[in-house]
Amino acid sequence: MIKAAVLGATGYAGIELTRILSAHPDVELEILGSQSFDGQPISEVYGNFAHVLDLTCEKLDLSRVAMCDVAFTALPHGASKDVIPSLIEKGLKVIDLSGDFRYDDIEVYEKWYNQKHSSPELLAESVYGMPELYREKIKTARLIGNPGCYTTCSILGAYPLLASGIGSSDNVIVDAKSGVTGAGRGLGLAYHFCECTENTKAYKVAAHRHTSEIEQELSKAAGREVMISFTPHLIPQKRGILATIYINLKKKSTTEELVEIYKEFYKDEYFVRVKDAGKLPETKHVAGSNFVDIGMVADTRLNRAVIVSAIDNIYKGAAGQAVQNMNLMFGLDEKTGIANAGFYL
C-alpha cells in the first residue's frame, strides 16, 4: 500500500482527492493536513465521510508527513515553498496542485504570478503532470506540477490540431466556462448562492494566469510561439468546465477529417473520449470522472475549427489527474481508482 498525505485536505480540490484516495485500492490515507480544522475529524468537516474515513485533520508536521510515500499539496500558490523541498529531501514523491511547478521558464511564472519563485532548481526538475503528453517523464519524476483545470481542458482540446500543422497558431481563442467549485471553498460575495445562481459572467478577461500555462504547451504543439485569447466565465453549476476553442484552418477540412486527427492522436488514451462528427461534449457527461470529452465542427464557410472540450474541473482538472499521476509514479495501472463513469445525475 502507498501511504499518502493530502496537505490542504479541506479545500475543494483536497477533499475530492481525499474522496478518491479513500476508495483507492492501493492507497492508505495517512494524513489529512488542514490548518483551519486541526483536531477535527474529517467527517465533521465533510459529513459525507462519516463511517467511511476515520481520520482527524492535523496541522502540518513534516516529521509525520515523512512517513508517507507520497504527498499531495493542495495549498495556495507559494504556500508550500518550504514544505515541498523538505518533503522531496525526505524521499517522498510530491504532487503539487498549485501553479508553482508547472512552468518550463521561471520568468513566465514570475511574470504571471507576480512573485519570485522560491525553488528554481526544483522547478527545473519538476515534470508537468499531464499524462497524455508527458507520461514517460511522469513515471520517474519526484515532483509533479499538476496542471490547472482550465489548462487541462484547453490544452487537450487544442493540442492535436495545432500539432497536426492544419490548425493555424494565429488567432487561437479559448472561451471557457467553469463551475463554481473552481473558485474554491473560500467565502466571497461572488460565490454566495443568491449572487451566483441564475448568473453568468466573464472575469479576469485577458489576465487569467492559466493563459500562460496553456500557451506554454500549445507553443510546443505548434512548434512556434502561440499566444491565445483566454476568457474564463463563471456559470451556475458546481462541477465542470467547457472550453470552446476557435482555431483557423490552414487547409480546407471537414469535421470528419478533424475528428480523425483527434482519434488518431488519442487512440491509446482511456481518459480522452473523442466524439464522432455530429456529437458534442456536455459537462454532465464528465462530472465526477477523470474523462476529457472532445468534439468539434469544421466551419467550412469560414475555414475555422470550433472545438469543444469538457472536463470535471476538480476531478480531471485537479484531484483525479493528481491520482493519475500518482498511479504512474508508483508503477500502477494509470486507471486504478479513477476508471469510473461520471455521475450523470
Add this chain to the structure above:
Amino acid sequence: MIKAAVLGATGYAGIELTRILSAHPDVELEILGSQSFDGQPISEVYGNFAHVLDLTCEKLDLSRVAMCDVAFTALPHGASKDVIPSLIEKGLKVIDLSGDFRYDDIEVYEKWYNQKHSSPELLAESVYGMPELYREKIKTARLIGNPGCYTTCSILGAYPLLASGIGSSDNVIVDAKSGVTGAGRGLGLAYHFCECTENTKAYKVAAHRHTSEIEQELSKAAGREVMISFTPHLIPQKRGILATIYINLKKKSTTEELVEIYKEFYKDEYFVRVKDAGKLPETKHVAGSNFVDIGMVADTRLNRAVIVSAIDNIYKGAAGQAVQNMNLMFGLDEKTGIANAGFYL
C-alpha cells in the same frame, strides 16, 4: 462473478444501477434491457459511459436474461407481471424496484395501486428489501420487493422511536422533500427546467402510494396500526430526500436520550449514521451514497420529537439498496461496491 441483467436500464433508477454495477467487483453486467433504446450502445444514451461500459441496450428477451444469476427489474408498476414469474421459474434471483412486491397484504396493494395483483403467490413469498429490518430473510429470498425512496427515508427515520414505545403512534406526520430524479426521466411540463428550478411545491397530498408502505412497516414497529400524514414535495435539486418526521412523545425525553435510542438501534448498521445531538442531516451529505443520515431534536416545550432523515433517493432509495440486497442474497459483504462516501460536490 454474478451475471446481472438490468431491465429498464435507461430510466434514472436503472442507469444508477448500471453505474453501480459497472464498478462492482463481483458483478458482470450482461444485459441492459430497454424498449426505447433497443440496439443503441448505452454510451450513446448516457454519454458518461463511453470507454467504461461496452454494452448495447436490448429489448426484453427472456431466454437471454435466463443466462443471468440476477435480474433487477426497474419497470413501471405492473409492467413486469409476466416477466418476474418467468425469471423466478428459470432460477434467477429477482430484485424488483416497482411497488408490486412490497406488500404483506394484497388488499393494501390493490387499494393504493388501484389494480389487481397478478402474482399473489409470488407476493406472498417475496421479501421486503430493507436490510436494516429484514436482513436474514433477504439472504435466502428469491424475490425482493425493493422499497420505495420516500419509504426508505421515512421508515428508517421513524422506526426506532416507535419501536421503543416512547413515541406515540397517534399524529405521526412525515413531511418529505424530494429531488427531481424521483420523478424519473419521462417528459412532463412539471419537470421542464424552467418550471422546476426556483420552485417548491407539495403534490399528491394525502394520496401518495408510499404512504401505505410506510404505514405497513411503522405499524410493525409500534405493534399497532399506525396511520400517518405523508406529504411529498418537489424541490429544485436532482438527488436527495429529506423527511421531517413529527412524533409525539409519551414521556418527557431529551434530545440526547432519543439519540441514544437510535444509536443503539442502528449500532451494527454501516449505512445508517445517527447524528449527535446538535447536528442534523443534509441531503448533500448522502448524495451519491447508500447512507441514511438521521438526526433529531426533542422539543421539550411540546413533548414532541422532530426527526430528520436524509437519503439519496436514487441510491439508498432505489439502486444502491437493490445492490445491498443483491450482496446479501449472494453471500457477499453487504457493503461491496456501495461503501463509498457521497459526492459532497
Add this chain to the structure above:
Amino acid sequence: MIKAAVLGATGYAGIELTRILSAHPDVELEILGSQSFDGQPISEVYGNFAHVLDLTCEKLDLSRVAMCDVAFTALPHGASKDVIPSLIEKGLKVIDLSGDFRYDDIEVYEKWYNQKHSSPELLAESVYGMPELYREKIKTARLIGNPGCYTTCSILGAYPLLASGIGSSDNVIVDAKSGVTGAGRGLGLAYHFCECTENTKAYKVAAHRHTSEIEQELSKAAGREVMISFTPHLIPQKRGILATIYINLKKKSTTEELVEIYKEFYKDEYFVRVKDAGKLPETKHVAGSNFVDIGMVADTRLNRAVIVSAIDNIYKGAAGQAVQNMNLMFGLDEKTGIANAGFYL
C-alpha cells in the same frame, strides 16, 4: 409624493424595498442608508439599478432622514433602538422590518430574542403590520412592526381554520421551506453556492424565533393559547417560502368545505389567492409578487387538514408587505406599486 428613506438599503430586504419604491408612482426615494457602502452609488453595489436610480448610499444621518415622510428600517434586530424613537419623535412614520416591534408581550420578545427591549413604550404603541388582520390599525399607526417572512406565510395559512373553530389548536405543525434570500446577503459557508445548491436541510428545529410570532397571532385566531412545532428548512432557490401546515379537524370536513371557509375569510383580500380544491400553491406562482397563495386538502382518512401556503419571502414576506403598510398609512390604495403578477420565469 411621499419622501422615503430605506435604512439598511443594501441588504436583500432593503434592496427589494428600493426596487419596489423606485417604481412606486407616489414615492420619491430620498435616502439609501448603508454603513458598508457609504459614498457608493447604489448602481455600483447593485448593477441592476444603473440608469434607473441615481442615488448614493450614505451613512445614517438622522437630520437628513428627518426630511422624509417615512423610513423603512431594515437593520439587524436591536440595531435601530436609538434610531426609531428619534425618527418617530421627528414626526416620521416608521416601518421596521426587524423583530423588535412585532410583539404584544415584551416578555415573549425578550425570551425569544434573548435581549432587553429598548423601547417598551414604542413597542406598546406599535402595530403588527399584517394588513389582512390589522388593516384599520395600520392606517393610523406611527410605527409598524413588519412581520417576518415565515410568519406571514404561516399565519395567513393557518388563521382561518383556527378562527373557524373547526381546526384544533392542539398538534399544529408548520413545516416551512425557505429560499436562501431569507438568510440575507451576509457571507457564511452555508450560503456558498457549492454548499447550498443541490442541498436541503432543516435548521433551528424547535428554536426559531418566528415560532413565537406565529403563536402570538394563531392564539388570537383560536381564542386560546396555541403552541406549534415550527421547522424551517433551507432549499436551493433564491425566493420563496412554502409552509405545509397540519391541523387536526374537530369535525369531519371535505376539502371543498375548508376551501369555502378560506374563500369567505379572504373574500376582500386582493393579495390572498385561495386555490380551488384539487390545486395547490407553488413558490414560482408568487415569486416577485405580494401574493399569498393558499391551498389545502382535507385528509378524511385521518381527519386532518393539510394546508399549503406560499409567498415570496422578500416580497410579501418583507419588502412588499412593508410597502403595502406604507400605502395604508398614507391613505393610498393598498395595491399601489405592488399589484403586479409575479415573474413566473
Add this chain to the structure above:
Amino acid sequence: MIKAAVLGATGYAGIELTRILSAHPDVELEILGSQSFDGQPISEVYGNFAHVLDLTCEKLDLSRVAMCDVAFTALPHGASKDVIPSLIEKGLKVIDLSGDFRYDDIEVYEKWYNQKHSSPELLAESVYGMPELYREKIKTARLIGNPGCYTTCSILGAYPLLASGIGSSDNVIVDAKSGVTGAGRGLGLAYHFCECTENTKAYKVAAHRHTSEIEQELSKAAGREVMISFTPHLIPQKRGILATIYINLKKKSTTEELVEIYKEFYKDEYFVRVKDAGKLPETKHVAGSNFVDIGMVADTRLNRAVIVSAIDNIYKGAAGQAVQNMNLMFGLDEKTGIANAGFYL
C-alpha cells in the same frame, strides 16, 4: 388605450409579453391567443396571473383580433404566414417575434430557414425592430420583425467597434451563452430539469440561424461583408444571455479608448449601459429588464478586443424589445412600461 392582442400567449415569449403588457399604463390587453389552451383562463395556465389578469385564452379568430390596434405574433417561424398579411390589411400594426420579417434579403432568409418566404412584399416593407439602430423607421412602420435574442445581444455588443473602423471585420467570433427559457416551453429531454441542471453544452455550432441575422447587421456596421463564428451554448439558468465577442483591432487601443467609443455611440440610449473600464456585465444585472449591459477589455498583448454583452433573452431579447417597438410605433415614450430595474434576486 392601445388595444393589444398577443398571439401565442402561452409560450415563454408570449407570457412575458402578457406580463409586461398587463402592467403597461397605455395598453389594454384584449386577446390572448393560444391553440393549446383555448378556453382556459390565463391564470390557470400561469398561476402567477390570478387576481391580476382576467382573460381567457382563445383560438385564433381574425375577426376578433381585428378590433385591436396592435398584434404581437409569438408563433413558430412560418406559422403566421396567413395571419400577418390579413392583420396588416385590417389596419393593425403587427410586431412579429418570429424570424420571418427580420431580413433585408429574402435569399438569406430562405437559405437559413430552409423554406420559401410567403410574403415577399411584406418582408420588403417590414422594419427590423432594433430601436438603437432603426428608431425612426420603426416609428412609422406597420410591420416589425422583432430581433432574435442572441441577435440583439451580439449586434449591440459588436456594432460600435465595427462601425468605428477600429475593429477588424475578419475573425469576428461571438461565443454566446443562453439560459433555458430561450428554448421555449416545449418538452424535450434536453430541457428536463435533471438533464439541464449542472450542465453546460454548445449546440448548433456553425449552424444557428441567428448567425445570418447578426451578419446582416454587422455588415452594415462595417460597411463590408462580415462573416462570424457564432456558437450558442445552453447554461443552467432560466433567463439571460451573455455574449463574449472577439474582434481584432486595426490599431493599438486601450480599454478606456474602446469604452469611450461605446459611450459615445450609445450616449442617448436609456436601455444600453456601457460599463466603465474594469467592470464587466453579468446576466443577473439585466434579468427582468430591458437593458443591454456592455463591457470590454482591450487585450493589448494580442491587439484584440474582448467585448462582453448581456441581456435578458426573453425581455430585451424578445418581449421587452417588442414593447419598446410598440411604444415607438404609437408615439409613446419608448421607455413606457419597461423602464424598471431588473430583479437582481
